[in-house]
Amino acid sequence: MKAKNLKLLLTAGIGSVHIDLHAAASAGLTVAEVTGSNVVSVAEDELMRILILMRNFVPGYNQVINGEWNIAGISYRAHDLQGKTIGTMGGGRIGKLLLQRLKPFECNLLYHDRLQMEQAVEKEIGAKYFENLKEMLPKCDVIVINTPLTEKTRGMFNKEKKGVLIVNNARATIMERQAVVEATENGHIGVYSGDVWDPQPAAKDHSWRYMPNHAMTPHISGTTMDAQVRYAAGTKDMLERYFKGEDFPAQNYIVKNGEIAPQYL
Numbered sequence: 001m002k003a004k005n006l007k008l009l010l011t012a013g014i015g016s017v018h019i020d021l022h023a024a025a026s027a028g029l030t031v032a033e034v035t036g037s038n039v040v041s042v043a044e045d046e047l048m049r050i051l052i053l054m055r056n057f058v059p060g061y062n063q064v065i066n067g068e069w070n071i072a073g074i075s076y077r078a079h080d081l082q083g084k085t086i087g088t089m090g091g092g093r094i095g096k097l098l099l100q101r102l103k104p105f106e107c108n109l110l111y112h113d114r115l116q117m118e119q120a121v122e123k124e125i126g127a128k129y130f131e132n133l134k135e136m137l138p139k140c141d142v143i144v145i146n147t148p149l150t151e152k153t154r155g156m157f158n159k160e161k162k163g164v165l166i167v168n169n170a171r172a173t174i175m176e177r178q179a180v181v182e183a184t185e186n187g188h189i190g191v192y193s194g195d196v197w198d199p200q201p202a203a204k205d206h207s208w209r210y211m212p213n214h215a216m217t218p219h220i221s222g223t224t225m226d227a228q229v230r231y232a233a234g235t236k237d238m239l240e241r242y243f244k245g246e247d248f249p250a251q252n253y254i255v256k257n258g259e260i261a262p263q264y265l
């Protein structure tokens, strides 16, 4: 390690996979993030993407830009959200909030996670738990990815319904890059809307820029002005606590005393 005096690594936001957490743990470093800081921002963004994909919005917008007018060319792939089945892989902070935000749309809500929510919360949201991801995937019209990238979540997909809409604001390598390109080309994925890329920033010739049926963005879902205020304040708070010798809020620790937080294992 080159930085011999390094003690602390802070992520101003959520998602610390840019850090080698195992190396940090064995070097005795502390890694922390501003847990919760952009949960609302990402969940709202996912809701927006679900609606945009379901209504075939982007091709409609492109018609206007290109001077075209072809209603039938849009509507044959536009559907109501009501009655559709939406599944989130990951029912943590973002996944749970997304399900709560989706409830008034009268969809069938499913989720897969390592951990089942408390029964009262699950009942209030009206979401059905699947311990086995492979059982949930074929049921979904829309799949949203809300787990961190770990060795277990990398490349987890292959059982989706034909024409499925996929929203991935979590991490790009949870999907296999070439498989996404091929599936958008052959229609197995109806539309893929991702906010995250591998690597970032994405090169000009990255294949996901040019595949058909996508609605990609450059990692913006968690970076609203409101989120920036929250994660700047959270980072400042942790720095102040660090220099006073105080602990951080417990949920912010990703690596502490050689241990990696369970959600990253």
Ligand SMILES: NC(=O)C1=CN([C@@H]2O[C@H](COP(=O)(O)OP(=O)(O)OC[C@H]3O[C@@H](n4cnc5c(N)ncnc54)[C@H](O)[C@@H]3O)[C@@H](O)[C@H]2O)C=CC1
Binding pocket: 013, 014, 015, 036, 038, 039, 042, 089, 090, 091, 092, 093, 094, 095, 112, 113, 114, 115, 146, 147, 148, 149, 150, 152, 153, 169, 170, 171, 195, 196, 219, 220, 221, 222, 223, 263, 264
């Ligand atoms: N695009 C963006 O700007 C942002 C993206 N994110 C991404 O979203 C992810 C989720 O964020 P939060 O909901 O706040 O995290 P969280 O820690 O509250 O929830 C993650 C959930 O994933 C589950 N999980 C972990 N590994 C799993 C596995 N192998 N199988 C099934 N479930 C598993 C955990 O049990 C937990 O419930 C982050 O790790 C990050 O990658 C987060 C914030 C901003």
